[in-house]
Amino acid sequence: MLNCLMVTVLTPTYNRVNTLPKLVDSLCRQTRTDFQWLVIDDGSTDDTEAYMETLKQQNLPFEWEYHKKENGGKHTALNAAHPYIKGDVVLILDSDDYLTPDAVETVEREWPCYRNRPDLCGMSYFRGKEDGTHLSVANPADFYVADHLHYRVNQGIRGDHCEIVRADLFKKYPFPVYPNERFMAESWLWNTMALNYKTVYRNKTIYICEYLEGGLTKSGRALRMKSPLGMMDDCRSYLNDEVCLKVRVKEMLLYWVYARCAGYSFAKALSTSGRPVGMTLTAIPGWMLYFYWKKKYLK
Known part of the structure; x- marks a missing residue:
C-alpha cells in the first residue's frame, strides 16, 4: 500500500506567464494529486497575476496558493514561501520547467522510507530533457546516500538535479538577503545543509527542463x-x-x-x-x- 505524503511543489516565478500553462498541465497529469502547489510571484509585470486568477475557475485537482511580492530575486521568493509551506518536503519547480507524471507519486512512495532518519536532509533526483536524457552522471548506486560536499562538490559532479528538501530544514536555513542584490546561488543552501546532513541520490528523472550548454552566460x-x-x-x-x-x-x-x-x-x-x-x-x-x-x- 502506498504511503501518503504531502509534498509542497514550490514555484518561484517572474514574468513567465507563457510557460506556466505547461507547468500546470504537468501538475494536473500527476498520478497523485494530494500535494500543495505554492506559487510565489516575485513582482511579475506581465499577465502572471491575471493568469493565476483564471485558474480559480478550472477546479484544479490539487491544493494551490498564489502570493505576490515585490521583486527581489528568486532567493527572496523562496524565503517568502516559508509561512505558506504545508508539505513535509519541498520540491522547487521553476516556472519554465515541468514534472514527469509520476514525480509526486515517486517522492511520496520513497521518502517515507527515510523520513525518520535525522541525518538526512532529503532526496535528489535527475533533471532531464524532453528527449529522455538526464543532465548529470548516474550515481554509483540507486538510493545512494552521501553528503553534497563530499559527493558532488569534491568529485566535480555537475549538472542540475531535482532536490527534495525537508521543509523544516528549508525554513531553518533562509537565504541571506542584501539590499539591491537580486541574485543568490542556491548552492549556498545545499552546501550549508551538507555540513550536518546527507542526501539520498536516485537514478531517476522526475523533472524536465530546457538545458543550455556552455556554462554561465x-x-x-x-x-x-x-x-x-x-x-x-x-x-x-x-x-x-x-x-x-x-x-x-x-x-x-x-x-x-x-x-x-x-x-x-x-x-x-x-x-x-x-x-x-x-x-x-x-x-x-x-x-x-x-x-x-x-x-x-x-x-
Missing part, C-alpha cells in the same frame, strides 16, 4: 558580480575543511572578485573570508580576475 556572470555580498556568502560555504583544496582555491579566487565588486579593502576581504592564509596566497590572481571580468562583463 555573460548575463549570468554579470548578475553575480552585481550581487557580490550574497556571492561572498556562497563562496564561504565552500571554504571549509570538508571541501577539497582544488575547489577551495577556486572559491578563494571568486571571493576576491566579489569582494572587490563589493568595495572591500584587502584587509576586510581577508578578515571576512575565514581563510586568511589561503586568501593571501590567492590575492594577486584574484584581483587580476576581477579586473578581467569587470572589463568583460560589466561594460
Whole structure:
C-alpha cells in the first residue's frame, strides 16, 4: 500500500506567464494529486497575476496558493514561501520547467522510507530533457546516500538535479538577503545543509527542463558580480575543511572578485573570508580576475 505524503511543489516565478500553462498541465497529469502547489510571484509585470486568477475557475485537482511580492530575486521568493509551506518536503519547480507524471507519486512512495532518519536532509533526483536524457552522471548506486560536499562538490559532479528538501530544514536555513542584490546561488543552501546532513541520490528523472550548454552566460556572470555580498556568502560555504583544496582555491579566487565588486579593502576581504592564509596566497590572481571580468562583463 502506498504511503501518503504531502509534498509542497514550490514555484518561484517572474514574468513567465507563457510557460506556466505547461507547468500546470504537468501538475494536473500527476498520478497523485494530494500535494500543495505554492506559487510565489516575485513582482511579475506581465499577465502572471491575471493568469493565476483564471485558474480559480478550472477546479484544479490539487491544493494551490498564489502570493505576490515585490521583486527581489528568486532567493527572496523562496524565503517568502516559508509561512505558506504545508508539505513535509519541498520540491522547487521553476516556472519554465515541468514534472514527469509520476514525480509526486515517486517522492511520496520513497521518502517515507527515510523520513525518520535525522541525518538526512532529503532526496535528489535527475533533471532531464524532453528527449529522455538526464543532465548529470548516474550515481554509483540507486538510493545512494552521501553528503553534497563530499559527493558532488569534491568529485566535480555537475549538472542540475531535482532536490527534495525537508521543509523544516528549508525554513531553518533562509537565504541571506542584501539590499539591491537580486541574485543568490542556491548552492549556498545545499552546501550549508551538507555540513550536518546527507542526501539520498536516485537514478531517476522526475523533472524536465530546457538545458543550455556552455556554462554561465555573460548575463549570468554579470548578475553575480552585481550581487557580490550574497556571492561572498556562497563562496564561504565552500571554504571549509570538508571541501577539497582544488575547489577551495577556486572559491578563494571568486571571493576576491566579489569582494572587490563589493568595495572591500584587502584587509576586510581577508578578515571576512575565514581563510586568511589561503586568501593571501590567492590575492594577486584574484584581483587580476576581477579586473578581467569587470572589463568583460560589466561594460
